[in-house]
Amino acid sequence: MKISIFGLGYVGCVSLGCLAQNGFEVIGIDVNKVKVDLINRGLPTIIEKDIDIILKEQHKAGRIRATTDYMEAVSNSEVSIICVGTPSTEKGHLNLDYIFETAKQIGEALKQKKSYHTIVIRSTVLPGTNCQVGEIIAQISNKIRNRDFSVVSNPEFLREGSAVQDYYNPPYTLIGSDDNKAVDIMRELYSKVNGEFFTVDIKTAEIIKYVNNSYHALKVTFANEIGRICKTLNIDSFKVMQLFCLDTRLNISPYYFKPGFAYGGSCLPKDLKALSTLAKDCSLDTPLLDSIEDSNQNHINYAIKTIKNKGKRKIGIFGIAFKEGTDDLRYSPIIKVIEDLIRQDLEVLVYDNFVSNALQFGANKEYIDKILPYLQNILVSTEDELIEWAELIIFNHKYPDYQNLIKIHTDKIFIDFIHISESITDNNYEGLCW
Numbered sequence: 001m002k003i004s005i006f007g008l009g010y011v012g013c014v015s016l017g018c019l020a021q022n023g024f025e026v027i028g029i030d031v032n033k034v035k036v037d038l039i040n041r042g043l044p045t046i047i048e049k050d051i052d053i054i055l056k057e058q059h060k061a062g063r064i065r066a067t068t069d070y071m072e073a074v075s076n077s078e079v080s081i082i083c084v085g086t087p088s089t090e091k092g093h094l095n096l097d098y099i100f101e102t103a104k105q106i107g108e109a110l111k112q113k114k115s116y117h118t119i120v121i122r123s124t125v126l127p128g129t130n131c132q133v134g135e136i137i138a139q140i141s142n143k144i145r146n147r148d149f150s151v152v153s154n155p156e157f158l159r160e161g162s163a164v165q166d167y168y169n170p171p172y173t174l175i176g177s178d179d180n181k182a183v184d185i186m187r188e189l190y191s192k193v194n195g196e197f198f199t200v201d202i203k204t205a206e207i208i209k210y211v212n213n214s215y216h217a218l219k220v221t222f223a224n225e226i227g228r229i230c231k232t233l234n235i236d237s238f239k240v241m242q243l244f245c246l247d248t249r250l251n252i253s254p255y256y257f258k259p260g261f262a263y264g265g266s267c268l269p270k271d272l273k274a275l276s277t278l279a280k281d282c283s284l285d286t287p288l289l290d291s292i293e294d295s296n297q298n299h300i301n302y303a304i305k306t307i308k309n310k311g312k313r314k315i316g317i318f319g320i321a322f323k324e325g326t327d328d329l330r331y332s333p334i335i336k337v338i339e340d341l342i343r344q345d346l347e348v349l350v351y352d353n354f355v356s357n358a359l360q361f362g363a364n365k366e367y368i369d370k371i372l373p374y375l376q377n378i379l380v381s382t383e384d385e386l387i388e389w390a391e392l393i394i395f396n397h398k399y400p401d402y403q404n405l406i407k408i409h410t411d412k413i414f415i416d417f418i419h420i421s422e423s424i425t426d427n428n429y430e431g432l433c434w
Contacts, residue, residue, distance in 0.1 A: 001188065003027070004077035006102045008035040008066065010163070011122055011156050012083035013045045013055075018167045020058035022192045027073045028066035039066035050164040074109030074117070079185065081120040081154075082133075094126055103133040107140030110149060117149045118182050122156050124210070127203040130176065150182035153205035157212070173197045176205025218288070225286045229275070232282040259433045261396065261417040262299045262333035264322040269293070269331045300333050303417065303432055304340050307392065310413050313346055316390025318383075319397025320352045320375075327358035329372065334396045334417075338378070350378050351386040352397070387412075395420055 001024050005012050008030040016039070020026045028039050035045040042059025044051045058064045067073055074080055084098035099121070110117055119137065121130055134151040143149055153176035158166045172195045175186045183199050190197065223241055230237035244251055263269070272292055279286040307315060322332035329335065338348050356379055359368060368375055380386050387393065387405065392413045398420055399405060406414050406426045414429045 001025075001079065001185075002077040003189075004029060004070075004073040004080045006030075006070070006080060006082050006105075007084035007098075007123070008032070008039060008045050009083065009085060010046050010048070010160065011158060012081075013039075014048065014051055014158060014163045014167055015081060015083060015122065015156075016064060017044070017051050017054040017058060018164065019189070020061075020063040021054050024063070024189075026058075026064050027077060028064070029068070029070050029073045030066065031068060033068060036066040036068055039064060048163050049161065054164065070105040071109045071112070074106055075112060077117075078115070079118045079120060079189065080106055081122050083122045086123050086125055096125065096129060096132075099123060099125060099129060099133065100136060103136040104140055107137040110137065110141035110143055116181070118185050119149060119151045120186070121151065121153050121206075124155065125153075125206055126210070127206040130202045130206060146179040146181075150177065150179040152177040152179070152182050152186060153202050154186065155205060155209040157209075167193070169194045171195060174205050174208060175199050176202040178202060221288045225279070225288050228284050229279050229282065229286070232284060258419060260419055261303065261432060262296045264331045264333040266322075266328065266330045296333075300336050304337055306415060306430075306432060307337070307341065307394070308344065308346075310392055310415075312392040312413060314389060314391040315341055315346055315348045315394065316386040316392070317348065317350045317394045317396055318352075318386070318399050319395075320350045320355055320379075321397075324397040325354065327352075327354040329355065329367065329375075334394075335372070342374075348378050349380050349386055349389055350375075351380050351383055355379065356381065 003019055003024050004027045005016050005019075006029045008016070008028045012028065012030075016026050016028050028036070030036055038045050039055070039059075042056045042064075044055050055064065082099065082102050084102055086094045086096060086099060089095050103119075106117075106119055119133065121133060130151050130153050134145045137143070137149060137151070138145050141149070145151065155174055157170045170193065173186075173190045173193055175183055175198070177183050177186070177199060178201075187197060226240065227237040229235075230240055247253075249255065272289065276286060276289045276293075279289065317334065317338065320332060320334055320338070321328055322330065322334075338350070341348050355368075355375075359376060359379070380389075383399070387409065390412065392415065393405075393409075395402065395414065395416045395418055398418065402414075402420050403424070406424065406429050410426075410428055412428060414426075416424075416429065416431045419431060419434065
């Protein structure tokens with residue numbers, strides 16, 4: 001397979017060398033003649049461990065070359081990989097000029113081609129860019145997407161200093177595509193790369209790098225805020241974070257990384273506030289910690305807005321305790337939703353068997369009587385009573401027969417706060433944030 005790579009910067013140079021080392025014939029394209037000349041001499045355009053050795057070997061083997069002539073490069077390749085830069089604008093948006101200019105060049109070159117061509121966006125771009133690139137290429141080339149050419153999104157996960165190692169050992173290879181033929185070509189392209197191969201929808205592939213890097217930034221900031229607090233209190237911050245990282249059941253794990261409703265309960269709100277207050281007592285600014293509660297409240301507000309936008313007056317809710325299977329109502333975020341809806345003169349009924357029992361027995365009875373005296377007026381004793389009455393039903397806890405419930409009651413709207421299933425496609429169902 002012959003491959004052309006647009007952009008001979010960090011990602012382009014590493015990709016060119018590694019693909020050639022895997023046995024492909026690779027042509028690099030760049031407007032910078034200095035970079036082109038370096039590649040044509042078997043030299044890297046960047047400083048990176050091992051890439052100089054790889055390029056020297058592959059240049060000697062005749063598998064790499066570079067040019068400024070994009071027409072010739074596309075004409076003599078089956079796959080074109082876009083690795084051009086996407087710098088930030090002053091307002092924080094991406095400057096996609098290089099991406100779109102490359103798309104125009106590929107479109108011009110494809111006018112002359114009769115064979116199928118795969119375009120791979122390796123640059124980090126926002127969702128929707130793949131679609132725009134495809135439209136530009138189709139318009140200029142007069143070719144039809146997924147018949148004459150395809151555009152796939154293939155985000156890179158390379159770190160400076162270990163880019164070659166990362167190329168061959170990524171966390172996974174991710175391909176966003178709407179064309180099975182292109183997916184098969186990409187499988188061949190990455191057949192010698194370790195890690196699982198995933199195919200997803202295009203927009204998922206486009207956004208994942210932003211999610212990854214934003215989380216990495218979050219981790220650095222979190223560790224630094226904890227470090228400042230610990231130093232002020234004469235605590236070994238490295239020992240604290242070492243212990244933190246040893247917990248792979250909750251801390252360093254998939255647990256909690258599931259879009260849904262707001263956090264609540266007796267521990268998270270209380271302990272977060274205590275740590276944030278401790279920082280203030282130490283005269284420290286911890287804006288990340290301080291912002292967590294605000295963000296959680298914003299999510300509650302978003303849930304309220306989602307409900308109210310449906311225009312229904314009778315709101316039924318399955319589950320009011322902060323966690324399913326308990327009667328604990330302390331800091332349960334759904335209570336804020338209920339109270340706001342009631343203030344807006346909407347009618348609300350709730351079914352929660354565990355909480356209903358707590359009205360008669362249990363340690364929470366005093367809390368309910370004192371803090372939530374209205375609760376007895378909105379709790380119903382059976383699921384059927386709630387379903388029959390409500391116009392809009394919220395799943396805040398699981399409902400055993402949710403699929404039949406949604407299918408049978410097509411006249412009702414269902415909003416899911418907990419992601420009860422991935423397979424619901426009914427028109428009267430909506431996930432809170434999916």
